[in-house]
Amino acid sequence: MLHMTFVRDSGNISREDTNVTVKGWVQDLRNLGGISFLTLRDRHGTIQITMPKKKIEPALFESLTRLSRESAIAVTGEVKESSQTALGVEIIPTSFELYSEAAVPLPMGVVDKVNVEMDTRLNNRFMDLRKQESKAVFGIRSLTVELISEAMAKKGFISINTPKIVASGAEGGATLFGVDYFGKQAYLAQSPQLYKQMLMSAGLDRVFEIGPAFRAEHSNTNRHVTEFISFDGEMAWIDRAEDVMAVIEDAIDHVLRGLKERGKNFLEIIGKEITIPKRPYPVLTYSECLTMVNNCGLPLKHGDDLGTEGEKIIGDIMAERGSDIYFITEYPEEAKPFYIMEKEGTDLSFSFDLDYKGQEISSGGQREHRYSELVGRMEKKGLDPEDFGSYLDAFRYGMPPHGGWGIGVDRLVMKILDLQNVREAILFPRDVNRLTP
Numbered sequence: 001m002l003h004m005t006f007v008r009d010s011g012n013i014s015r016e017d018t019n020v021t022v023k024g025w026v027q028d029l030r031n032l033g034g035i036s037f038l039t040l041r042d043r044h045g046t047i048q049i050t051m052p053k054k055k056i057e058p059a060l061f062e063s064l065t066r067l068s069r070e071s072a073i074a075v076t077g078e079v080k081e082s083s084q085t086a087l088g089v090e091i092i093p094t095s096f097e098l099y100s101e102a103a104v105p106l107p108m109g110v111v112d113k114v115n116v117e118m119d120t121r122l123n124n125r126f127m128d129l130r131k132q133e134s135k136a137v138f139g140i141r142s143l144t145v146e147l148i149s150e151a152m153a154k155k156g157f158i159s160i161n162t163p164k165i166v167a168s169g170a171e172g173g174a175t176l177f178g179v180d181y182f183g184k185q186a187y188l189a190q191s192p193q194l195y196k197q198m199l200m201s202a203g204l205d206r207v208f209e210i211g212p213a214f215r216a217e218h219s220n221t222n223r224h225v226t227e228f229i230s231f232d233g234e235m236a237w238i239d240r241a242e243d244v245m246a247v248i249e250d251a252i253d254h255v256l257r258g259l260k261e262r263g264k265n266f267l268e269i270i271g272k273e274i275t276i277p278k279r280p281y282p283v284l285t286y287s288e289c290l291t292m293v294n295n296c297g298l299p300l301k302h303g304d305d306l307g308t309e310g311e312k313i314i315g316d317i318m319a320e321r322g323s324d325i326y327f328i329t330e331y332p333e334e335a336k337p338f339y340i341m342e343k344e345g346t347d348l349s350f351s352f353d354l355d356y357k358g359q360e361i362s363s364g365g366q367r368e369h370r371y372s373e374l375v376g377r378m379e380k381k382g383l384d385p386e387d388f389g390s391y392l393d394a395f396r397y398g399m400p401p402h403g404g405w406g407i408g409v410d411r412l413v414m415k416i417l418d419l420q421n422v423r424e425a426i427l428f429p430r431d432v433n434r435l436t437p
């Protein structure tokens, strides 16, 4: 006798099987008097359990047809060919085991077509993820991370992990989460920034990290969360910021092509097609972007953040020009963190953002690797170099020119799949209002 869960995509229940045990959730039960049908669902799909009343032991018939939807069960039975089901087979049960009965009513439906509020979905995430469309997002997300690692390995980057409990922040004090560290003030890391840069002095040359980053974001938007996964990279011996941009472009291209090829099943379930952006990705300067938004009536001036509205306008214009993805370079140095290198003789910086479908998914740039200039930039930003002692030490004994980036993985998945809210791409999102589940 075969014993297995049913796997539709590898078709491992076939007409040749005679007796099987299948395990899953009761998706649906239809009692038509003389015959009843139970749809059993597992991670991959569904199978029909057919119960002709006359051919099934009465007690078994009774128990099976009384099951509540979403109960977890195992059914053993005979495999019969069927022209009525998608699998081409059905199962006539001979016994079953109830692992866990689902309470009634369900907190939300699994197959109903009604639109459920985001909060209801997230409050009942275990149930929401039983939906094939919700689950498929995480198939794509998993593949995205796999493809990122592949792209980085190809380019000689090594995977690293840096501390998430840290003594100082790199991305501004306003979004730091404080932690009481045995009586000392510590913080949750906003980014691997300081550590990945220190590794450039260590001679690790090309590193990347896919790990959590924490920001005390008070704003409740569809793209900000307080805990996100950042894909960071840092590389040494560069000549200019464009060397870094070329690596990101390769990585994103590898991810999108890989998803299109290897993520077909998931994309089909979600109902999405991936369009591979043309290369090279266009490069706009910050000042060109200002002109674009000004021409559309948004009165931003030099030094202003492009903001959600500005990014959207640029996204629309670039989409009309046939480009979903593009770099924005040469931001005013004032708008960028202390570790970014200034463009000498100007008030600009060697920084860039990467925007995808009208939204920032990454920022990065060439770093200030010269010790005194770096200290100067900290002071200019009102930071105390003493708070950055061990970071600064790494710059005192031969730091190569270097640069890097951070890409929000959650935002990347959101934009690839055109999800309305970044939370849809996160299993258990954290935001200003959400700490559970």
Ligand code: AMO
Residues within 6 Å of the ligand: 171, 190, 191, 192, 193, 215, 217, 223, 224, 225, 226, 227, 228, 230, 232, 233, 360, 361, 362, 363, 364, 365, 404, 405, 406, 407, 408, 409, 410, 411, 422
């Ligand atoms: P930045 O602060 O721009 O740069 O962050 C990089 C990318 O991380 C994502 N991101 C977020 N995603 C969801 N919720 C948030 N609250 C959030 N904040 C940021 C975005 C963003 O583009 N150290 C630099 C990177 C570098 O220069 O290497 C940094 O962290 O996709």
